[in-house]
Amino acid sequence: MKYQNLSDESLVDLLQQDDPTAFELIYQRYWRQLYGFVFQQLGSKEDCEEIIHDLMLSLWQNRALSQIQNLKLYLFIGARNLVNKSIKSRINLRKYLEYKYLNDVFETVGPNEFSNITELHQAIENAVKKMPEKTATIFRMSKMDNMPVKYIALKMELTDKAVEYHITKSLKILRQQLQNFNSDN
Structure with a gap:
């Protein structure tokens, strides 16, 4: 046959x-x-x-x-x-890592260190201003506008990995700047 x-x-x-x-x-x-x-x-x-x-x-x-x-x-x-x-498991892993980074930021700084939410928003905004332009844009799109990585990658003409790199970089900068903010007060 x-x-x-x-x-x-x-x-x-x-x-x-x-x-x-x-x-x-x-x-x-x-x-x-x-x-x-x-x-x-x-x-x-x-x-x-x-x-x-x-x-x-x-x-x-x-x-x-x-x-x-x-x-x-x-x-x-x-x-x-x-x-x-596969994409869902990656998203869940990425969200967990982002949560972990933000949790680390607040463990280091402590939410009680901020006298009010406006002060926290201002500290975050100041930290974002110190980021490279592309990193800050991606941070805003991801964290403030809640856009998914794939959408950001398409819009910015980058790979998903490049977007994830910028998000990780922005969270590290945020953690560092919020530590600096805490020591300034």
Whole structure:
């Protein structure tokens, strides 16, 4: 039987019957398209490879239970879901790190050191004025305007990693300047 000429539906039927050759052909037929799709979303070779590996592993492990009507659609929806999961975990990690940085700032300075909220806002604004222009802009977009990293990256024509670098840099500057503010009083 020539597998190359089989339709997706036939390959899915063979896959459900534990045929490893059908699985290999599905992989060969779709990996480039999936790689391009995932890379466009994440921009990382390693992340693409991991997501495609996880997707194909899931396809193989769930072959007997799956009810695939349209193989291409099934694979791309699965890839999209894994990309979303990856982005969500990165966002949660980034938010945790930002929380940790801000928490460190307030542990060092202590919220009781500020006589009122206006004084705190003024101290933050003074710290932002001492940041490099791009870092300050990204800080404002992220922390004051609550914009997501991906949106900032698109708007500023930067990579997500560059935006995250500027956010981290701004939080370090903020911590340093608020410590200076505390010692000035």
